[in-house]
Amino acid sequence: xxxxxxxxxxxxxxxxxxxxxxxxxxxxxxxxxxxxxxxxxxxxxxxxxxxxxxxxxxxxxxxxxxxxxxxxxxxxxxxxxxxxxxxxxxxxxxxxxxxxxxxxxxxxx
Amino acid sequence: xxxxxxxxxxxxxxxxxxxxxxxxxxxxxxxxxxxxxxxxxxxxxxxxxxxxxxxxxxxxxxxxxxxxxxxxxxxxxxxxxxxxxxxxxxxxxxxxxxxxxxxxxxxxxxxx
Numbered sequence: 533x534x535x536x537x538x539x540x541x542x543x544x545x546x547x548x549x550x551x552x553x554x555x556x557x558x559x560x561x562x563x564x565x566x567x568x569x570x571x572x573x574x575x576x577x578x579x580x581x582x583x584x585x586x587x588x589x590x591x592x593x594x595x596x597x598x599x600x601x602x603x604x605x606x607x608x609x610x611x612x613x614x615x616x617x618x619x620x621x622x623x624x625x626x627x628x629x630x631x632x633x634x635x636x637x638x639x640x641x
Numbered sequence: 642x643x644x645x646x647x648x649x650x651x652x653x654x655x656x657x658x659x660x661x662x663x664x665x666x667x668x669x670x671x672x673x674x675x676x677x678x679x680x681x682x683x684x685x686x687x688x689x690x691x692x693x694x695x696x697x698x699x700x701x702x703x704x705x706x707x708x709x710x711x712x713x714x715x716x717x718x719x720x721x722x723x724x725x726x727x728x729x730x731x732x733x734x735x736x737x738x739x740x741x742x743x744x745x746x747x748x749x750x751x752x753x
Binding site: 564566568573574575576577580620628629630631632633634 | 643674676683684685686689697699731740741742743744745746747
């Protein structure tokens with residue numbers, strides 16, 4: 533059965549810290565892996581990864597996919613309180629995306 | 642604002658009832674996805690439509706059904722509601738299957 537596992541489930545850091553969130557997947561006919569940020573509302577899209585080894589970057593956030601290890605990491609540098617959210621990873625094929633349970637990140641001032 | 646709209650925002654109804662949730666995708670997006678998010682289950686994929694046709698089914702109960710209309714808006718019908726159906730229901734759209742999905746604000750369903 534297809535599954536996506538994220539770790540850690542929860543993380544508490546202080547402003548300025550760097551964090552790494554992990555996502556591993558087992559998906560039939562894998563096509564893409566997506567990262568989302570969810571605050572108190574709908575998930576917002578961060579990155580889509582389809583090729584191994586190519587880093588996607590947006591400001592302090594970056595992500596990379598390792599197809600050999602069936603995994604991806606999301607890095608956030610110089611964290612801010614506004615980064616506090618649940619980070620969701622989803623992996624899928626052309627039909628459906630399977631979401632992980634998410635990592636709850638809390639950034640303390 | 643993702644461009645995906647969902648109505649209603651909140652819905653409170655009694656067990657045994659039937660409700661319809663509505664979603665309008667972003668302009669130009671042909672794919673619509675429905676998800677259920679509850680506290681203990683996380684985000685669960687329910688069903689996907691592409692240009693009016695059902696393309697994938699996830700953990701959707703038989704009491705639930707959906708359709709996508711020619712104007713590409715979609716409706717999710719939930720019947721014989723149970724307390725456990727209380728959740729946030731999200732609709733998402735993407736330009737094609739397998740591409741990034743943009744989520745609507747969700748409909749919060751409370752079954753009492």
